[in-house]
Amino acid sequence: MADRVVVAGASGFIGKAVQRAWRARGDEVVTIGRSGADVRWGDADGIRRAVSGSAMLVNLAGRSVNCRYNDRNRAEILNSRIRTTSALRTAVARASDPPPVWLNASTATTYSHTTEQAHTEADPAGQKGFSEDVARAWEAALMHGDLPGTRRIPLRMTIVLGSEGDATNLLFTLARLGIGGTQFDGPWLPHSRYRSLGSRKGTADAVAPSGARPTGGQQRFSWMHVDDIVRAMEHIRAHDEIDGPVNLATDDAHPNADFMRVLRETVGAPVGMPAFRWMLEPAMWALRTESELVLKSRWVRSQVLADTGFEFAHPTLSGALQSIWQEVRQG
Numbered sequence: 001m002a003d004r005v006v007v008a009g010a011s012g013f014i015g016k017a018v019q020r021a022w023r024a025r026g027d028e029v030v031t032i033g034r035s036g037a038d039v040r041w042g043d044a045d046g047i048r049r050a051v052s053g054s055a056m057l058v059n060l061a062g063r064s065v066n067c068r069y070n071d072r073n074r075a076e077i078l079n080s081r082i083r084t085t086s087a088l089r090t091a092v093a094r095a096s097d098p099p100p101v102w103l104n105a106s107t108a109t110t111y112s113h114t115t116e117q118a119h120t121e122a123d124p125a126g127q128k129g130f131s132e133d134v135a136r137a138w139e140a141a142l143m144h145g146d147l148p149g150t151r152r153i154p155l156r157m158t159i160v161l162g163s164e165g166d167a168t169n170l171l172f173t174l175a176r177l178g179i180g181g182t183q184f185d186g187p188w189l190p191h192s193r194y195r196s197l198g199s200r201k202g203t204a205d206a207v208a209p210s211g212a213r214p215t216g217g218q219q220r221f222s223w224m225h226v227d228d229i230v231r232a233m234e235h236i237r238a239h240d241e242i243d244g245p246v247n248l249a250t251d252d253a254h255p256n257a258d259f260m261r262v263l264r265e266t267v268g269a270p271v272g273m274p275a276f277r278w279m280l281e282p283a284m285w286a287l288r289t290e291s292e293l294v295l296k297s298r299w300v301r302s303q304v305l306a307d308t309g310f311e312f313a314h315p316t317l318s319g320a321l322q323s324i325w326q327e328v329r330q331g
Helices: 013-024 044-051 071-094 130-143 166-176 226-238 256-267 277-287 303-307 317-330
Strands: 004-008 028-033 056-059 101-107 151-157 159-161 223-225 246-248
Touching: 004 013, 013 028, 013 226, 028 044, 044 071, 056 071, 056 226, 071 101, 071 130, 101 130, 101 226, 130 151, 151 226, 159 166, 159 226, 159 317, 166 256, 166 317, 223 226, 223 317, 226 246, 246 303, 256 317
Parallel strands: 004 028, 004 056, 056 101, 101 151, 151 246, 159 223
Antiparallel strands: none
């Protein structure tokens, strides 16, 4: 008998992969979203009916962080996560037959910048700042109130690699153009875009995105292949003992310098021009995104997945990139 799985925010890169995988194995997939979804945001009764009797609820909704952190985008990044998660929590609370497990997207940005040791799920949240505050608020919305019949799992995601991922294809393009070198942190002009949610506009953050001490290209790049993201979701669903945050990352995290070298080797680029922060900031302004996305060290691993016997299909960066690059070349 096919299970019914509800996926909110299913129109993105990960959501499409989830839909394909679960429909291929015979599950019924009901989507919640805006245009084109089975149920629309704002239809409270429709969402309640969708989640009631479902085998699993997965929420991937949230505005992309690949943008400039101006006031408008900051508000959209926060509100798109809190409002959708809160709407689902209300639906689950009112459902006559609530789903036994709810997987909700979160981010490994919740942890502090580090180049010394990987964070696991047992480590506390990091320092205050916009990205960190959004992560905390997002998980607080998920865990608010009592839902005794439902396991709630924040999925603390790292960089997700896959042939349909915008970030992956941008990295391939940079490497092929000869500009896939090490990305170096450093001082920059004060600004307030990274200020914490409670700080007023004009509160300047003059330090590097990685913290007070720039890392010189040693910021860690934690990642996971999109196929393993889907497999990890299935693993969590099958293991009732998993209850609480799960880091979605392989153990093969690389310093930025090493990651860019592996990337160049994958696409056959002999050289890659390095990028210092004084070069990155104008480039990120032109691309309408933030340097924090490549300069902050996000080094995490999952003790929860390891302790419950999860095995990665793509455990190494070189193997994952080679597999994805082959898919890209085959079209």
